[in-house]
Amino acid sequence: MNKIIIITGATSGFGKAAAEKFAAEKWNCIITGRREEQLHAFADELRTKYHVRVLSLVFDVQQRDQVFAHLGNLPEEWRQVDVLLNNAGLALGREHIDQGDPDDWDTMIDTNVKGLLYVTRAVLPYLTARRQGHIINLGSVAGKDVYENGNVYCASKAAVDTLSHAMRIDLLQHSIKVSAIHPGAAKTEFASVRFKGDEDKAAQTYKGFEPLSAEDVAGIIYYTASLPAHICINDLVVTCTAQADGIYFFKQ
Template identity: 45%
Template sequence: MNKIALITGATSGIGEATTLTLAKLGYNTIITGRREERLIKLKNTLENNHKIKVLTLCFDIRNQEDTMAALQKIPVEWQKIDILINNAGLAAGAEKVDDASWDKWKQMIDTNITGLLFLSKEIIKGMTERKNGHIVNISSIAGINVYEGGSVYCASKHAVNAITQGMRIDLLKYNIKVTSVSPGMVDTEFSLVRFDGDQDKADNVYKGVVPLSAQDIADSIEFVVTRPGHVNINDILIMPAQQANAYYTHRE
């Protein structure tokens, strides 16, 4: 019987690449996101190209009622979730703290922290009962370095790293693995979302740099989840070769 992986934010970028990678490994996948048409398209691709089953759940992780309603729809045969990939997250704006939007701050906090916690708590219940599971939280270099114009986004990813460390400690006795993956620049929809669809601003983020791809991150997740039972990868910090940290980038 195939193992089951639940991936949040599976409709694009790292979430989509990770879903495709896990499908190749033979995981049945529960894919979640806000864009139903993309979920259906991905489901069709997965089922046509791999001998796996796919369950789609369309909801906004910021809404606890919708999240709970979606999780309650998971059929019994899908409830033994082996891997949870907490990928759903975003940055909204790059204004300095004195000029930032409260609505954007709330959007980031509700998605990156509250949504991750609420969904994780529900999935962890089953993992603790079975004394087995693996949680992979997608963080960021922003969870390690704080940069200008990123105060609340950076705070949210610092929280993800702290939550990951706390999960690792609290779930140790249940044989549940916990991992944080913190990428630097990754060329996905991330910057386009951050700058409200402004393609020029999004392109400028990666100007003169060969950024990471979503598949690069999916490859690191594949490594993490395929380690032997006695091995837990606590943290991965992965950067483009031209980026040392959030402050230093060599642009050609």
């Protein structure tokens, strides 16, 4: 019987690459996202290419009612969830705190922190009922090292780091694994979203070094999810070779 993974934010970046990787390994996938047309088209692609079952759910993780309406009421045949990948997240803006846009702050906190909490709470009953399962939270090196103009984004990812630790402790009694994976610079839509479509600024983010790819991170996620039941990778920071941590890079 194929295993089941839930992946939030599956229309781009790490989420999309992870869905591709797990489907290729014959996992059935529940994929979520806000972009309806893209999400359903991607679901069709996965079904055709890998011959797995795919359930695509269109909602915004920021909206608590939507999260619980969709994930809290999964069809019976989809409730044997093995892995939850809390991937949905974003950065908006790159300004000093005194110049920051409070609307951007709300979006980052509502997505990166509250959205993760809503999704986890909606899915946990399926895991606790079986006394097994694995939650993988996508953090960032920005949650480990604060950098100039990172302020609220760094704070939101530091919250993911702390929440992952707290979940790991609280869910020990249910034999549920919790892993946090913290990627460094990776070439996805991240920079384009952060700079609100300014592709020149986005391109500068990765100039002078080879960043991680979404596929690199997806492979690490799959490895983390595929270990034997008695092994849990608790906390993993992964960067490209040119990056020492959240701040220091070697650029040509």
